[in-house]
Amino acid sequence: MTSKVKNTFYQAESLPQGRWYMFRHSLRWVSDLPGHTLLILTSILMLVPLLYIISVSFQTMEQILQGGGNLPIPPTLEAYRYVLEKMNFSLYFRNTLVVVTLNLVGAFISNTLGAYGFARFRFPGREQIFALLLASLMLPFVVRLVPTYIMFYKLGWINSFLPLIVPSFFGSAFYVFLLRQFFTQLPNELFDAARIDGCDEVSILVRIVLPLSKPALATMFIFVAQNSWNDFMGPLLYLQRPQLRTLALALYAFRSAPQGIPTWNNLMAIVVLMTIPILILFALFQRYFIQGITMSGIKG
Amino acid sequence: MTIPFATSKPKRTAGKTITERWRSMTRFERREALFGYAFIAPVVLGFLIFEVGPILASLVLSFTDYDILSKDIDWVGLKNFARMFQEDLFYKSFNNTIYYCAIYIPLSLILALFLAVLANRAGRASTFYRTAIYIPTIIPSVGAAVAWVVILSPQFGLLNGVLKWFGIKGPGWFLSPVWAKPAIILMSLWVLGGIFVIFLAGLQGIPIEYYEAASIDGASSWISFWKITLPLMTPTILFNLVMDSIWAFQVFQESFVTTGGGPLRSTYFLSLYIYDQAFTYRRMGYASAISWVMFIVIMVFTVIILRSSRKWTFYGGSEQ
Numbered sequence: 193m194t195s196k197v198k199n200t201f202y203q204a205e206s207l208p209q210g211r212w213y214m215f216r217h218s219l220r221w222v223s224d225l226p227g228h229t230l231l232i233l234t235s236i237l238m239l240v241p242l243l244y245i246i247s248v249s250f251q252t253m254e255q256i257l258q259g260g261g262n263l264p265i266p267p268t269l270e271a272y273r274y275v276l277e278k279m280n281f282s283l284y285f286r287n288t289l290v291v292v293t294l295n296l297v298g299a300f301i302s303n304t305l306g307a308y309g310f311a312r313f314r315f316p317g318r319e320q321i322f323a324l325l326l327a328s329l330m331l332p333f334v335v336r337l338v339p340t341y342i343m344f345y346k347l348g349w350i351n352s353f354l355p356l357i358v359p360s361f362f363g364s365a366f367y368v369f370l371l372r373q374f375f376t377q378l379p380n381e382l383f384d385a386a387r388i389d390g391c392d393e394v395s396i397l398v399r400i401v402l403p404l405s406k407p408a409l410a411t412m413f414i415f416v417a418q419n420s421w422n423d424f425m426g427p428l429l430y431l432q433r434p435q436l437r438t439l440a441l442a443l444y445a446f447r448s449a450p451q452g453i454p455t456w457n458n459l460m461a462i463v464v465l466m467t468i469p470i471l472i473l474f475a476l477f478q479r480y481f482i483q484g485i486t487m488s489g490i491k492g
Numbered sequence: 493m494t495i496p497f498a499t500s501k502p503k504r505t506a507g508k509t510i511t512e513r514w515r516s517m518t519r520f521e522r523r524e525a526l527f528g529y530a531f532i533a534p535v536v537l538g539f540l541i542f543e544v545g546p547i548l549a550s551l552v553l554s555f556t557d558y559d560i561l562s563k564d565i566d567w568v569g570l571k572n573f574a575r576m577f578q579e580d581l582f583y584k585s586f587n588n589t590i591y592y593c594a595i596y597i598p599l600s601l602i603l604a605l606f607l608a609v610l611a612n613r614a615g616r617a618s619t620f621y622r623t624a625i626y627i628p629t630i631i632p633s634v635g636a637a638v639a640w641v642v643i644l645s646p647q648f649g650l651l652n653g654v655l656k657w658f659g660i661k662g663p664g665w666f667l668s669p670v671w672a673k674p675a676i677i678l679m680s681l682w683v684l685g686g687i688f689v690i691f692l693a694g695l696q697g698i699p700i701e702y703y704e705a706a707s708i709d710g711a712s713s714w715i716s717f718w719k720i721t722l723p724l725m726t727p728t729i730l731f732n733l734v735m736d737s738i739w740a741f742q743v744f745q746e747s748f749v750t751t752g753g754g755p756l757r758s759t760y761f762l763s764l765y766i767y768d769q770a771f772t773y774r775r776m777g778y779a780s781a782i783s784w785v786m787f788i789v790i791m792v793f794t795v796i797i798l799r800s801s802r803k804w805t806f807y808g809g810s811e812q
Contacts, residue, residue, distance in 0.1 A: 227610040228617065234607060235624035241682065242627065244650045245639045257648055302534045309531025313524050316510040316517075321536065328543045330734065330794065334742050334763050335787045338770050338780050339549035340542065342560055362538020393527050422632040424745055429771065440634045444749060447638050456642045463635035470630050478623065481630070485686055486693040 249460035256456055271457035275465065279458075283435065284442040288421060291356050291438060295420040296413060298360030299367060303412060306363045307371030308397050312383065322372075325365040333425075341429055355430040356423065360416070367412045370484065374408035375401060411484040414477055418470055439466050547787075554781035559774045572781035582782065584757055585765040588673065592761065593740045596677050601732060604684045608691035609721060613713075622692060626685035633683075637749035640679045641666060666751050669758040676746050676759055687732050694728035695721065726805040734797055741790050762786050 248256060249271050250264035275281050310322055344355040378401065386396045402409065427441035437445060443462050474481055517525065554572055556565045576582045611621045628636070643650045644665035652662030663671040698721065706716045744763040747753060753760035753768075762782065770779035 224613060227613060231607065231610050231614060231617070231621045235621055238624050238628055238682065238685075241639060241643055241650070242631070244643060248642060302538065305531045306535030309528045309535075313528030313531065314521070315525035315528035316513045318528065321532070325535070325539060328539060330738060331543060331547065332738055332742050332783075332787055332790050334744075334766055335550050335783045336543065336546035337766065338776050338783065339546035339553065341770070342549075342553075342558075342776060343546070345560060359538065359542050361534065362542060363535035365535075365539070368535055393531075418630065422634070424634045424749075440632055443632075443634050443638060447641075447749070448752075456645075459638050460642065463631070463639055466635050467631050470632070474627070474630050482622070482626070482689055482693075485689045 245460050245463055248456055249464045251457050253455060253457060271455075271461035272465075274455075274458050275461045279442075279446065279462075280435075281442075281462075281465065284437050284439045287353075287436060288438040288440075291353055291423075292417055292420045294353070294357045295360040295416055298357060298362075299364070299412065299416040300409075302361050302363035303367040303371055304397065304402065304409075306368045307375055308401060310368065311372045311375035312401075326369060328365050329369075337429075344430060350430055351433050351436060352430075353436070356420070356426045360420075367415070370412060371405065371408050374405050378404060407480065407483070410477060411480040414473055414480050415484050417473065421466075421470060550780045550783060553777050554784050556777040558776045560776055561774065568777070572778045573785070575778065576782060576785065581757070581760070581765060585760045585762045588758065588760055589741060589743065589762045591673060592677065592743055593737065596680050596743075597733070597737055597740050599677070600681055600684045600687060600736060601729065603681065604687040604732070605691050605725070605729065608688050608695055609717065611688075612692060612695040618692075622689065625688050629683045629685040633745050634749055636683070637679070637745060640675070640682075641750050644675050644678075667755060669756040672747075672751055672755060672759045676743070676750065679746055679750070680740075680743070687736060690732055691725070691728060694725055698724050723806045726801075727807060730797070730801045730805050734794055737793060737797070738790055741786065741793075 247264050250267040250269070252268050252270055255264065310318060340355075344350060347354075349355050349358075382400060382404075383396060386400055391399070422440060423438070424440045424444065427438045428444070431437055431441060434445070439462070443459070443466065446462065447459060514522070514525075555567055555569060557568050557572075558565045607621075607625060611618045611625070614621055631639075644652075646652055646662065646664045646667055649662075649665075651665075655662040665671050665675040702720045702724075703716055706720060711719070742763050743761050744767070747759035747761055748764060748767070751759045753764045763786075766779050766782050766786070769775045769782065
């Protein structure tokens, strides 16, 4: 990257103010009109399914069966009442929370240590090992599926949260990469000063590096939380007992349970309830969501 | 450098092996190195246990008839592979996967790039567009899949309801063998926000001076797109193409949750076939064999893209 200047057209004002340019610039909104129209249309197309999910969750089945595009008039909380009272929602919520929390702890410990190791110490084989780790991001998970299942089966971990939690304590290449990027940008003087003051390596990490790396850590936390909150494959394979289900699996089980007409309002109420925590995270930390996604594609 | 795997050629310090380097190190350097190894130990261990180990184990398993329950494992040689190429279901799921990839991958990349270019020119409103396009990706994917079943319900769903306003009788979507795959592609396109955001970030890294120079020379924005934007975006396109393809080949939840592979196996993808063989019929060996075939297909495809990319990616002139 040679320059980080954003090229939004508002900054085009720094262009030479020739008369021809002024003329073109004043007409700019006309040429941008089709673009804006298309974007607004796309935005609507993206948001309508969302609004529809919310709308259905506030309807009774009778209202829904009148056909698509109904509005919840009058809105009813019937579905939410059903989900919260009759569906063990709080149990599934608790299960999910346990998995997410322990994943956050595991990811925090392993990835900060790993990233710090790669960023701040010189050792033979460092670049090669790091390259291997990065290459593993391109490995399809399907190939690992069967042996990983057999491993956890032989350990007797089926029907426990361990298969969903333990791997996070061994880190993941993407987060190591993300944090390492950040750690390497910290000035060397900081570390030298700390070492001269007699700080050992672990307290340099805990007292100096981590407090300075809050943005990178926030990005990681959000991604880990989102991924384990949404994880479906893991619970599907390893949690067969109903009382262990996480929200994602409970939703799937509820959908595929044979009960005549699927009660869509209940299903959509679960989807809404499941999405709210992530939506709150997104509203508060949108910057970090975008940053994390961007990191995966741009820098390196 | 722009993409991780482009940097993967390790720098060998003047052709020395690791042991030679170790011998030539001072005491302090060795101490530092030991600390480094200690810090990365959990991650490397995890890499060996959860990545390298299972992939190798899967290769070994593919030559057995292992079923997880019985004690003894029989070597069956290439029988699993021979059987695979006689199964109709293998061809069916393979073709379905290719169908999905062939339509979804180009469509998602072109759409996402197109939208990113537009949003990048949109000034202050671009934050809104970015949020609107990204938001579907934060919905839990199982939830999204269930929601699409409702949206695409032939009689009472939203889409066919809207089509009815225009006097169009909508298809059966997930219930129709012809329309189930397009429905899944549609559903996947709804969450192109991730690719879109990566493109947008790439676009914002293009120096504005290039456009200024082009504008002074009288280039239209159409020409600017083809001569500036597209060449400078090729590294980002390459990254998205590779990662998107790897994901698309493994498409699972989108059909597992919505159709369960039906109707008439029209959305039965390779990953569903593997899942069924492994966890419904407990044919671990056979499932491993299929997953290796899939792995090889993905690898060949990725290598072709990366090889050909040397001809079509552009790293700002100075590098390459």
